[in-house]
Amino acid sequence: MSDTDDTQFRIRVYLPTGYTCTLNLFGKATFAELREQCWxxxxxxxxxxxxxxxxxxxxxxxxxxxxxxxxxxxxxYPAFEGLGTVDRYSLLLESPPEKGDRIMREKMKVDGKKPIFWQGHLLKCSKATGRGFWKKQYMIFQNQTLMIYQKQEEFTKGKKASKYIAMGAIIPQLDHHACQTASKKFVLAFDIPAGQGTKTGICVIAAESEAVFRSFVGIITKFIFFKKCAMVLNILPSLYRESFAKKEGLFRIAGDASRINEYQQHINRGVIPDFDALIRDDSVHIFTGL
Known part of the structure; x- marks a missing residue:
């Protein structure tokens, strides 16, 4: 029993249509009860x-x-605060079509119900070397996607973005050779794999000031750190089951490397598996390896 079981908490749920559902629930209530009340x-x-x-x-x-x-x-919850501004105990109810920002990327538009972590003007280079033409563009980092607009007005008027970058596992490179050869000062590079953006390859971006640069890089770094922590907590509760916890070499025995890589690719795309439903006696080492 937890000390908070008999305490009531205000829970805000962001629903797939954009509406919210606010409920007051005791700590001992389960997510099944929350689901039923929202339904x-x-x-x-x-x-x-x-x-x-x-x-x-x-x-x-x-x-x-x-x-x-x-x-x-x-x-x-407190361990994951500081990424975006939102009421405490806020949840997103995610429907299957929304996994990995799929609808958002197909429509090339920002989703009003999902968290925006950063927005502002950045310069994008026309060449992967950082020595091409620099164009100021308006970028919005939302949920797991960086939307790139030609102008801020396109975003405010609800128009489509020109490009997107999937931010599930793309780390900003500050020591890439393009950062050294670029004609700008505050530069970073993204190496975009196939299927992770409108255009693959090296994307070179610069900020007009150190403050903007630090702000942008800082929020991406925090996003990636939180995501890694979240994946651990997505898996660990299922390993508490007695049949798994008593297994010899639970974390020592290697799982199938190809399956581990397959699940890693799902995570990188933002399509997080339902680990609780997938972890079984014959697959547990895949997920401890993951």
């Missing part, structure tokens, strides 16, 4: 069957199973 109030806003939608932290991909409690949410 009773806003079933039309799920965008899928009741059991298909998944609860996650609003600002990162930490998911909750129906058996977990609000007390568990309360205990881990």
């Amino acid at each position: 009773q109030k806003k079933s039309k806003d799920f965008g899928c069957q009741k059991a298909e939608a998944r609860f996650r932290l609003y600002t990162t991909g930490l998911y909750f199973s129906d058996t977990q409690s609000i007390s568990y949410l309360v205990s881990i």
Whole structure:
């Protein structure tokens, strides 16, 4: 029993349609109860069957199973604050079509219900060497995607972005050779793999000031750190089951490398597996390896 089980908490859920559902629940309540109450109030806003939608932290991909409690949410929530501005105990209810920002990337538009971590003007180079033409563009880092607009007005008027970069696992490179040869001062490079953006290859970006540069790089670094922590917490609760916890060499025995890589690619694309449903006796070492 947790100390917070008999304490009531205000939970805000952002639904797939953009509406919110605010509930007051005791710590001992489960996510199954939260799901049921949201369904009773806003079933039309799920965008899928009741059991298909998944609860996650609003600002990162930490998911909750129906058996977990609000007390568990309360205990881990403070560790993930500081990425975006949002009310405490805010959750995103994610329907299957929204996994990995798929709809958002298809429409090439920012999604009003998902968290925006950073927005502002940056310079994008026309060449991967950093020695080409620099064009000022308006960029918005939302959820797991960097949307690139030609002008800020295009964003404010609800028009489509010109490009996107999937930020699931792309780390800003500050020591890339393009950063050394670039004709600008505050430069970073993204190496975009196939399927992770509108255009693959090296993308060179610069900020007009050190403050903007530090702000942009800092928020991406924090996003990646939070995502890694979230993946650990997505997997560990399932390993508490007695049958797994007693396994000899639980973390020592290697899992199937190809399967580990397959799941890693899913995570990189922002399509987080339902680990609780996948972890079994014959697959547990894949996930401890992951």
